[in-house]
Structure formats: structure tokens, C-alpha cells
Amino acid sequence: MAIIKGHHHPITTFLRTSCKIFQDLGFEIVEGPEIEEEKYNFDLLRMFKTHPARDVQDTFYLKDGRLLRTHTSSMQIRAMEGRKPPIRIIVPGRCYRHEATDATHEATFYQLEGFAIDKDVTMANLVWILNEFVKKIFGENIQIKIFPAYYPFVEP
Numbered sequence: 001m002a003i004i005k006g007h008h009h010p011i012t013t014f015l016r017t018s019c020k021i022f023q024d025l026g027f028e029i030v031e032g033p034e035i036e037e038e039k040y041n042f043d044l045l046r047m048f049k050t051h052p053a054r055d056v057q058d059t060f061y062l063k064d065g066r067l068l069r070t071h072t073s074s075m076q077i078r079a080m081e082g083r084k085p086p087i088r089i090i091v092p093g094r095c096y097r098h099e100a101t102d103a104t105h106e107a108t109f110y111q112l113e114g115f116a117i118d119k120d121v122t123m124a125n126l127v128w129i130l131n132e133f134v135k136k137i138f139g140e141n142i143q144i145k146i147f148p149a150y151y152p153f154v155e156p
Contacts, residue, residue: 011110015092018112021136022090025129027114030089032075034096035066040074060096060107068096072113079115086118 008016019029041047042054053059053070060068072091079089091113099105114129127146134144 015110015112017137018133019090019092021133022114025132027088027090027116030075030079030091031093032069032072032078032091034069034094035062036069036074037066040077041067041069041071044077045073056098058098060098069093070097071095072111075113076115080117086116088114088116088118090114 023029042051047053059070062068072093072095075089075091075093079087091111093111094108095111096108099107101107116125130146131144134142
């Protein structure tokens with residue numbers, strides 16, 4: 001009798017494919033702790049004590065003062081602490097938010113975040129990178145549209 005091999009979860013496949021694309025574009029893949037310190041998850045990212053994301057309704061706080069990370073952005077700070085520019089990183093990872101779960105919300109989700117620091121980096125660089133990524137994922141014939149938007153809930 002043959003042993004039936006399993007398959008990767010679609011999220012795992014997507015994250016691995018995405019990371020490979022960004023590596024080919026010159027990004028370093030970094031991962032960080034899922035249990036994070038407040039200073040990395042909030043303070044050093046300028047999410048002050050009164051920021052709504054810090055509410056216990058949104059964040060899973062642990063008894064020792066740490067928390068389950070609400071985003072992978074804490075790795076931006078860690079990358080800047082341990083490297084000098086130019087920095088180009090991609091951070092894949094599971095995140096946790098204290099959400100009321102329904103068909104479109106879950107307490108855990110995966111995030112794939114990019115971060116770059118270098119001289120002469122512009123929005124045109126970002127648009128080019130996103131365009132390259134989308135073409136590698138969906139095919140060369142895909143077109144993207146970029147337009148500005150304002151999201152007040154992400155403002156400090």
C-alpha cells in the first residue's frame with residue numbers, strides 16, 4: 001500500500017511563492033516572534049498609549065506584559081536595530097487580533113509586509129515592485145491600478 005503524501009495549505013503555498021518572488025527582487029526574508037513586547041509592537045512604531053489599536057478589545061495581552069503581535073511591523077524596528085541602510089525586507093507571519101469572528105473576520109491572520117530604506121526610494125519604486133509581484137502571481141497580462149486613499153484608522 002502506498003503512503004499518501006499530504007499537501008501544503010494554500011496559505012503556506014502563497015507565502016512561500018510570494019517570498020521567493022520578493023527574494024528574486026532583492027529582498028531579505030525575515031521572521032520575528034509571535035509573542036512580542038509592547039515597545040516593538042506599539043511604542044517604537046509611534047502607536048502611543050492612547051492609540052485605539054492598543055485597546056484590550058483589539059489586542060491579546062499576556063499576563064507578563066507581552067502580547068500576541070497584532071502585525072509584523074515590529075520587525076521593521078528590529079531590522080533597523082541590526083542593519084544599516086540599504087534595508088529591503090519582507091516579513092511573512094501570523095498575526096493576532098481580538099476580533100469578533102464572522103465570515104470575514106478571524107482572530108488570527110497572515111500578513112506579508114515589505115519594508116525598504118535606501119537613498120532615492122520613491123513611490124515609483126513601490127509601484128514597480130507591486131506590479132512585478134502581481135504579474136508573477138497572476139500572469140504577465142494583468143494590469144494594476146494605483147490610486148491614493150485615506151484610512152483614518154491607521155493614523156496615530
